[in-house]
Amino acid sequence: MPHRGCVVAATVPVASxxxxxxxxxxxxxxxxxxxxxxxxxxxxxxxxHAVENAGQVVIFCNQDAVRIIR
Structure with missing residues (x-):
């Protein structure tokens, strides 16, 4: 699983x-x-940024703009 160290991605506090x-x-x-x-x-x-749909949350671990296609 990529980016396990990310607090918002893994939902557990890690320093890195x-x-x-x-x-x-x-x-x-x-x-x-x-x-x-x-x-x-x-x-x-x-x-x-993050988006939520049907109980799932997609987290974009960068500061780039997010554009919803449809």
Whole structure:
């Protein structure tokens, strides 16, 4: 699994953090392991983006703009 060191990607606090990549997690796992508010704070702190659909969260571990195609 890529980018396991990323706090928002792996939903467990690790000092290193990831610099780029895209990962997917179940929302319930994020809520259970990290908490939704802490997850959002970490996204904001790192300037990352995430999208949610059908209980899945896709996390973009970079600061590039995200464009929804459809």
């Amino acid at each position: 953090g990831c610099k780029s990549g895209v990962v997917r997690r179940q929302k319930r796992d994020i809520e259970r392991l990290l908490g939704w508010e802490r997850f959002r704070q970490e996204l904001n702190h790192r300037g990352f």
